[in-house]
Amino acid sequence: MTKQNKRYRRPRWHISQFKVEEVPGKVRFHDLFLPIALMRAIQEVGYEYCSPIQAMTLPYALAGHDCIGKAQTGTGKTAAFLITAITDLLEHRLEEQYVGEPRALILAPTRELALQIAEDAKALTKYSRLKVAAVVGGMDFDKQKQQLHEQRTDILVATPGRLIDFMNRKAVFLDQIEMLIIDEADRMLDMGFIPDIKTIVRATPRTENRQTLLFSATFSQDILNLAQRWTNDPVRVEVEPKVKTAEDVEQHVYLVSSEEKYPVLRRIVRQDEADRVMVFANRRDIVRDLAENLKKDGIPCQVLSGDVPQNKRIRTLDGFKEGKFEVLVATDVAGRGIHVDGVSHVINFTLPEDPEDYVHRIGRTGRAGKKGVSISFACEDDSFQIPAIEEYIKRKIDLEQVPEHMLDDESAAAMVVEKAAEKAAKAEADQAAAAQTAAEAEQPSETSEPVVADASETETSEPVKAVDNAAAETPVEDATAAEPEAPVGEVTAIDVAESEDGPEITVEVFVQESDDTDEGTADSEATKTDSDKA
Incomplete structure (x- = not known):
């Protein structure tokens, strides 16, 4: 067989390469x-x-x-x-x-x-x-x-x-x-x-x-x-599932009027945590109107419903999976058999007539171990669907009032500003901490022990050494009474100043006179200062 005619053969696969332990x-x-x-x-x-x-x-x-x-x-x-x-x-x-x-x-x-x-x-x-x-x-x-x-x-x-x-x-x-x-x-x-x-x-x-x-x-x-x-x-x-609704989905049902639905929807999808949102409605005309209104308000979205050509539906799903737009507005045609990872929110603009569709809809979020949020709007028309959904999912649905920051645009804007301010403050604090850490790393020192950049807040072993040296050179009235290991006094102030020769540390010490001195000076305050070039 010539080299040209020689065919490459892949190594044969054996079942021994697929190891799965036996579990009772x-x-x-x-x-x-x-x-x-x-x-x-x-x-x-x-x-x-x-x-x-x-x-x-x-x-x-x-x-x-x-x-x-x-x-x-x-x-x-x-x-x-x-x-x-x-x-x-x-x-x-x-x-x-x-x-x-x-x-x-x-x-x-x-x-x-x-x-x-x-x-x-x-x-x-x-x-x-x-x-x-x-x-x-x-x-x-x-x-x-x-x-x-x-x-x-x-x-x-x-x-x-x-x-x-x-x-x-x-x-x-x-x-x-x-x-x-x-x-x-x-x-x-x-x-x-x-x-x-x-x-x-x-x-x-x-x-x-x-x-x-x-x-x-x-x-x-x-x-x-x-x-x-x-x-x-x-x-x-x-086979009955143990839990019909996903455990990783945080479910909310808001009591709203028909007129409040869209403004609340718009404020929800504008939240920072709403990364990828699926909005469900029961009819195609509602889906089209929602998409048009969201686009007018500057929110990128696309439609997925039965009247969309199949090739376009495939492109729409691919675009949503790739993050090309934030919001997908769909009928229940997208509720079954569609797997999109990373959906943070599912919003039921209208509650489904079939309770099973409720489970399929909210199952689009909270996948692969990630947390998700489901928000349903219950107005005077949708509320009739709630008992059937509760019976199907075997749990009580708590009806909630719409949070205040979703009720009007001013509150929603204030919420956004507040969150932005919190982020900015945290970033500024992190930046200041990083700058302080860098300054401490660059601070020169004669010993291996660190020198504190702000000595007025923190005391380290380096200034204490300066105090001991100063005390050793300062004459004491009764040297025999002083013990070598006794503290010189209490540090009352430390000042750090920059000079041409480097940082200059000034330490102020309060010294209590011993009992052997004269009574007139026993309660007097003595202030000793020493300058030590670091």
């Missing part, structure tokens, strides 16, 4: 005997132990059982069904596969969630030859079609409407589907997608010839009826 009560991914290529990707994304939904679902799903799972967003269900699908496809390879014929289909209710699932799938298939594609509405149809026809597709992530468009144009065929996954089925039901999903399911193989995984945040009777029709003897898994 926890399930490691090692314990599930997953394919090596998948385990390598799992190590790279940072997974070590299964979450509760993963630990309960994967043993059954990997064994080929249908599953219906009840789990909230953020519990790890995405990884649960992706690991199942990837394992199945790797262990059962096809000798021949045509373009436009995916083997696994994942349905999601929103474009953002579908794209997020596709990103996670690509990360987990990084070291395998499986191909992932996404077809969602609001993006270029021809580009998505070209992507499907250029190469085979193993895992297809789709929103129902766009998938039916591809099916009607004979660009996608579902007769080879081995695994069907329906995520957030309750959301599909609420958004009116059930007729489309029925059409899609009918195009796939029969229930006994495919594996079906269905996940929902709630198990309503409608969801259970659909699960019975679309699954074959399913295993039912339910």
